Amino acid sequence: MIRILVTDGMEQSAIKELRESGFEVVEQFYDAAELGNKLKEFDVLIVRSATKVREAIINEALGGKLKLIIRGGVGVDNIDVAYAESKGIAVRNTPNASSAAVAELALGHMFALARFIHIANVTMREGKWDKKKYEGIELGRKTLGIIGMGRIGRELAIRAKALGMKVLYTRRRGPSEEYNEFEYSTMEELLAASDFVSVHTPFDKNSGTLIGEKELAMMKDGAYLINCSRGKVVSEEALLAALNSGKLSGAGIDVFEEEPTKNIELISHPKVSATPHIGASSIEAQERIGEEIVTIIKGFFN
Structure with a gap:
């Protein structure tokens, strides 16, 4: 047997x-x-x-x-x-089974950050009514940059477009006719133009961290970073610095350099929407x- x-x-x-x-x-x-x-x-x-x-x-x-x-x-x-x-x-x-679930979680983090759902949920439980603090933004008419246009990236792009977002994408293999409804950009162009950047690439041990201090500096002031791919793709140290300096308005994170994460400073940060690697957990x-x-x-x- x-x-x-x-x-x-x-x-x-x-x-x-x-x-x-x-x-x-x-x-x-x-x-x-x-x-x-x-x-x-x-x-x-x-x-x-x-x-x-x-x-x-x-x-x-x-x-x-x-x-x-x-x-x-x-x-x-x-x-x-x-x-x-x-x-x-x-x-x-x-590879096919969890693409929609991960894409929807990435979108969920975007909504949470844009409308302060992540932190308002916490402060209300503390008895606070911080209504004036939580004037958010709408996703419609914003630009979403997707790094890694595979199955998950495509699922996210479809949903974002339905919300009225402009979708840019970059991939190692360059532009593809398969994604003609979206706009191909270089990595540098995407980082500079996007209000939200969502990462959907595997971690490559040879090339190491994909989003570090240099890449975060290229992003729009006040932009948001979403990572539902692999923790080591984004430098947690550089991300924290960008959040603390005000360079980024927020980050949605489902994956971490070490899991379970011990980075309490990151997951308890008021600008962070954090989940415990639940991308495929639907x-x-x-x-x-x-x-x-x-x-x-x-x-x-x-």
Whole structure:
């Protein structure tokens, strides 16, 4: 029987379908010290963000049954993909399933910051009626710059355009006819022209931080930065400095350099709308992720 280890949780309907299809599914989290040895007993490993599958763990698993690693989500930066594949272990992810959920969270942060929902919610609980402090802005007619025009960026662009926003985008591969309804810009042009900048790129260990002090300085005075991609894409130190100086009016952050984050100064900042990496945490997205994982596994072993 093909054995599947689920370490970070998974939609129960998908687990039920796998079991009914003849697969053995074990739901159990293991820390790094135990995981590699345990993996020898399983054909498939399914992870989300918490489990890191690095070279040392893969080396420990060699000689066992492991044939497939699946990341339930868009990125695979918590898996040493090239190394796993060099050892004959396939790596897959579910890039389509959570795109809409992440895009809607990015938009939610934009609304929260534009209308002070993030901080008014806190001060009202403290018994304050700070009505005069919270004169916000409307998203309509503002410019949104999207860095990384993949599936998530496209979903956000569609929603932003429906709100009457002008949408700029930049991507490593340059402009594409696929995105003709939006305007391509260089990174520098986008940063200078956008009222809101939303980042949707993976973290590249080779190139490092994408948004640091230099890039933040290029942004419009009073602009907003949204990061629902990967924490290390944006320098938290540089972001805090930009918020404290007044360069930025606010930041919406779902991902952090370290998770769970210990950067209390950042998440408690009055100009920050913060969430604990919940981009894909919608009922619909989790159902789609589960369905996509089932399809991957059935296709792989059939």
